[in-house]
Amino acid sequence: xxxxxxxxxxxxxxxxxxxxxxxxxxxxxxxxxxxxxxxxxxxxxxxxxxxxxxxxxxxxxxxxxxxxxxxxxxxxxxxxxxxxxxxxxxxxxxxxxxxxxxxxxxxxxxxxxxxxxxxxxxxxxxxxxxxxxxxxxxxxxxxxxxxxxxxxxxxxxxxxxxxxxxxxxxxxxxxxxxxxxxxxxxxxxxxxxxxxxxxxxxxxxxxxxxxxxxxxxxxxxxxxxxxxxxxxxxxxxxxxxxxxxxxxxxxxxxxxxxxxxxxxxxxxxxxxxxxxxxxxxxxxxxxxxxxxxxxxxxxxxxxxxxxxxxxxxxxxxxxxxxxxxxxxxxxxxxxxxxxxxxxxxxxxxxxxxxxxxxxxxxxxxxxxxxxxxxxxxxxxxxxxxxxxxxxxxxxxxxxxxxxxxxxxxxxxxxxxxxxxxxxxxxxxxxxxxxxxxxxxxxxxxxxxxxxxxxxxxxxxxxxxxxxxxxxxxxxxxxxxxxxxxxxxxxxxxxxxxxxxxxxxxxxxxxxxxxxxxxxxxxxxxxxxxxxxxxxxxxxxxxxxxxxxxxxxxxxxxxxxxxxxxxxxxxxxxxxxxxxxxxxxxxxxxxxxxxxxxxxxxxxxxxxxxxxxxxxxxxxxxxxxxxxxxxxxxxxxxxxxxxxxxxxxxxxxxxxxxxxxx
RNA sequence: GCCGUUGUAGCUCAGGGGUAGAGCAACGCAUUCGUAAUGCGUGGGUCGGAGGUUCAAUUCCUCUCAACGGCACCA
Numbered sequence: 001x002x003x004x005x006x007x008x009x010x011x012x013x014x015x016x017x018x019x020x021x022x023x024x025x026x027x028x029x030x031x032x033x034x035x036x037x038x039x040x041x042x043x044x045x046x047x048x049x050x051x052x053x054x055x056x057x058x059x060x061x062x063x064x065x066x067x068x069x070x071x072x073x074x075x076x077x078x079x080x081x082x083x084x085x086x087x088x089x090x091x092x093x094x095x096x097x098x099x100x101x102x103x104x105x106x107x108x109x110x111x112x113x114x115x116x117x118x119x120x121x122x123x124x125x126x127x128x129x130x131x132x133x134x135x136x137x138x139x140x141x142x143x144x145x146x147x148x149x150x151x152x153x154x155x156x157x158x159x160x161x162x163x164x165x166x167x168x169x170x171x172x173x174x175x176x177x178x179x180x181x182x183x184x185x186x187x188x189x190x191x192x193x194x195x196x197x198x199x200x201x202x203x204x205x206x207x208x209x210x211x212x213x214x215x216x217x218x219x220x221x222x223x224x225x226x227x228x229x230x231x232x233x234x235x236x237x238x239x240x241x242x243x244x245x246x247x248x249x250x251x252x253x254x255x256x257x258x259x260x261x262x263x264x265x266x267x268x269x270x271x272x273x274x275x276x277x278x279x280x281x282x283x284x285x286x287x288x289x290x291x292x293x294x295x296x297x298x299x300x301x302x303x304x305x306x307x308x309x310x311x312x313x314x315x316x317x318x319x320x321x322x323x324x325x326x327x328x329x330x331x332x333x334x335x336x337x338x339x340x341x342x343x344x345x346x347x348x349x350x351x352x353x354x355x356x357x358x359x360x361x362x363x364x365x366x367x368x369x370x371x372x373x374x375x376x377x378x379x380x381x382x383x384x385x386x387x388x389x390x391x392x393x394x395x396x397x398x399x400x401x402x403x404x405x406x407x408x409x410x411x412x413x414x415x416x417x418x419x420x421x422x423x424x425x426x427x428x429x430x431x432x433x434x435x436x437x438x439x440x441x442x443x444x445x446x447x448x449x450x451x452x453x454x455x456x457x458x459x460x461x462x463x464x465x466x467x468x469x470x471x472x473x474x475x476x477x478x479x480x481x482x483x484x485x486x487x488x489x490x491x492x493x494x495x496x497x498x499x500x501x502x503x504x505x506x507x508x509x510x511x512x513x514x515x516x517x518x519x520x521x522x523x524x525x526x527x528x529x530x531x532x533x534x535x536x537x538x539x540x541x542x543x544x545x546x547x548x549x550x551x552x553x554x555x556x557x558x559x560x561x562x563x564x565x566x567x568x569x570x571x572x573x574x575x576x577x578x579x580x581x582x583x584x585x586x587x588x589x590x591x592x593x594x595x596x597x598x599x600x601x602x603x604x605x606x607x608x609x610x611x612x613x614x615x616x617x618x619x620x621x622x623x624x625x626x627x628x629x630x631x632x633x634x635x636x637x638x639x640x641x642x643x644x645x646x647x648x649x650x651x652x653x654x655x656x657x658x659x660x661x
Numbered sequence: 662g663c664c665g666u667u668g669u670a671g672c673u674c675a676g677g678g679g680u681a682g683a684g685c686a687a688c689g690c691a692u693u694c695g696u697a698a699u700g701c702g703u704g705g706g707u708c709g710g711a712g713g714u715u716c717a718a719u720u721c722c723u724c725u726c727a728a729c730g731g732c733a734c735c736a
Contacts, residue, residue: 113731121664212731213664220733224663227731255729259672268709268727326735386736391662392727394734404736492736504736541736573693600693608697622695634696641696 013064030057031197034069045069046077046196056146056194072201072234079107084144084195084202085134085232086112091187092133093228096126102189103165103216103225109500110242111231115214117165121226127208130228134206141200142185146193154179154190165216165223166190205239206232252498254551255397261556261613263564264398272395272402274544279564282593283547286562288383290659291407291432291540297661298428300381300409305361307385311351317360318517319353326388328354358384359511359536362410363518366532371522376532377413377421383543384408398548399503405543411535412520418462421535422469422508429493429506429539430473435660437553442494442502443475446483453487453513462510463489487513493541498552505541505549510534556614557636561659563593568615569631570597570606572622579626583619583646590654611636617653
């Protein structure tokens with residue numbers, strides 16, 4: 001066999017995607033194959049997949065292989081355009097701003113970024129000139145040529161050039177990795193490749209989007225770099241479509257809609273804490289009542305615990321040591337009453353803190369009295385208002401705030417109950433997410449981190465329990481290795497916002513540690529004292545965040561049961577005022593959130609305004625309706641009208657406003 | 662917290678060294694109208710805050726606060 005292959009070395013067989021086999025001399029390149037097939041293909045091709053691996057067209061092929069030639073319209077081409085565009089960006093920046101060091105420039109969703117090290121950070125004002133330079137480089141059409149360098153030579157080369165970050169990258173590459181360098185004209189960069197044939201292939205449908213600070217290797221203790229984000233597409237039409245799509249997404253922004261629909265506001269004096277307006281708070285209450293019904297049915301008991309607790313308490317829970325920088329700490333002294341004087345006459349010695357979490361307080365309730373194994377599991381729920389001293393730069397509308405309310409609960413249970421409790425939780429979560437319109441969410445299983453407590457066996461058991469729960473509940477998941485809490489693994493349930501950012505909403509965390517620290521125990525069947533385990537769990541996560549997500553996902557057009565105003569009765573003439581008033585009263589008596597619009601305005605004006613306010617139903621009444629005891633129903637999102645008798649319409653609407661549970 | 666951008670009327674935004682302007686909203690008057698903006702009129706701003714340069718600062722400079730986009734951190 002080996003002998004025969006050797007004999008045939010002068011010919012290799014290339015299998016094309018359609019199954020056709022062509023023979024070539026070893027060393028043939030992707031471009032050579034393309035040229036052999038047709039001239040037009042050679043013109044269009046930008047890369048090759050050899051046995052499924054994306055490679056440069058210039059790479060010689062020494063063995064028989066299945067190949068496919070990649071053209072600009074293939075999906076993978078977009079990845080290459082973006083990656084090559086990042087190289088073009090880097091060259092442009094180094095040319096325009098000598099002394100700038102390059103670091104890394106990976107692709108991301110819809111584009112790419114490149115991190116640069118430069119004493120003076122870039123500004124968006126620099127974009128125009130950089131983009132112009134990039135266009136020149138594209139126009140120049142330099143071939144991307146691939147070279148393999150000796151590791152030490154490469155390190156020396158980059159160090160001599162003052163490219164310390166690149167040198168560090170090369171140094172850290174695994175020994176098995178070849179050091180590949182790609183040239184484009186006079187400029188070169190360390191790169192895994194592959195690349196398209198020339199810079200011209202990048203095209204001109206690219207745009208620099210924003211600058212941001214970023215840290216070298218994602219570590220805030222390391223050097224501050226400047227990151228330039230860009231996007232690149234096959235055609236100008238695709239780029240335009242993408243930019244339009246971003247604009248459309250911005251219209252769904254909950255901060256914008258929150259203002260337009262008069263739901264809530266934020267202001268400087270209480271940054272990170274929400275002022276809920278009447279309409280916004282209706283959403284909150286509807287959501288909370290719904291959750292309360294769900295939780296009660298699922299065997300939870302609701303509690304309420306203190307906001308402010310002594311530092312001693314937080315020392316015992318471990319928060320004082322591990323979490324203090326995220327807490328709001330309050331001196332436990334009577335402040336000085338002298339106007340204009342010091343806030344405190346003496347340096348405060350005793351402190352209290354606003355709770356950042358509900359768990360330690362729940363353990364206190366558990367600890368009252370004696371618990372038997374028969375009492376377990378205990379599912380203790382609280383719509384707990386927590387404060388966390390978040391970094392200023394982290395705050396973001398309703399999504400990331402300093403005061404938030406969790407639909408929190410802690411399940412105290414025995415180890416043998418973890419699996420069934422986790423499964424029940426996953427099922428409850430899925431049902432609730434479905435009710436709220438989220439059939440698409442991502443689940444992550446965060447496994448044991450490097451710094452952790454507990455035995456390997458207990459981690460094995462806990463991770464498996466969570467995994468089995470997910471599988472039994474039929475939930476697909478990704479593993480986030482090492483992302484678990486130090487005390488136990490966790491599940492994270494993520495939902496995307498309008499701009500595609502992923503937010504953790506639900507969570508399930510296994511914690512054998514806190515019961516230990518706070519001395520929770522129960523009497524077992526054997527008459528001995530045992531430690532319960534604790535499951536920390538939330539479904540919405542934070543009510544603030546979840547409402548933000550709801551607003552964005554529905555673009556403000558909330559389901560009827562969550563709509564702040566469910567029906568507006570609008571008059572056409574003042575002759576219908578008395579009748580309209582009557583109709584509104586009937587709606588309100590039926591428990592429907594209804595308002596009267598009897599303003600002296602044209603019906604067009606009212607229709608427009610209530611449509612923009614996303615009111616689900618508009619009941620229009622004029623002289624005719626008043627005489628016939630009817631209403632003309634206009635449904636949000638449709639243009640027609642449906643004329644019905646009041647009694648009938650009322651009956652239908654009363655049913656429609658019912659919450660899903 | 663770090664980097665960049667922004668901050669002008671209730672909202673959306675224009676302007677710019679000689680103390681401000683539009684549309685919408687508000688208010689008043691007229692209009693009573695049939696499914697996405699009726700007309701006319703009136704009022705409204707220490708131009709985010711503090712300091713500096715200048716004869717003069719909302720405009721230029723410095724500092725500061727906040728928001729926005731990322732990074733880091735996290736529900």
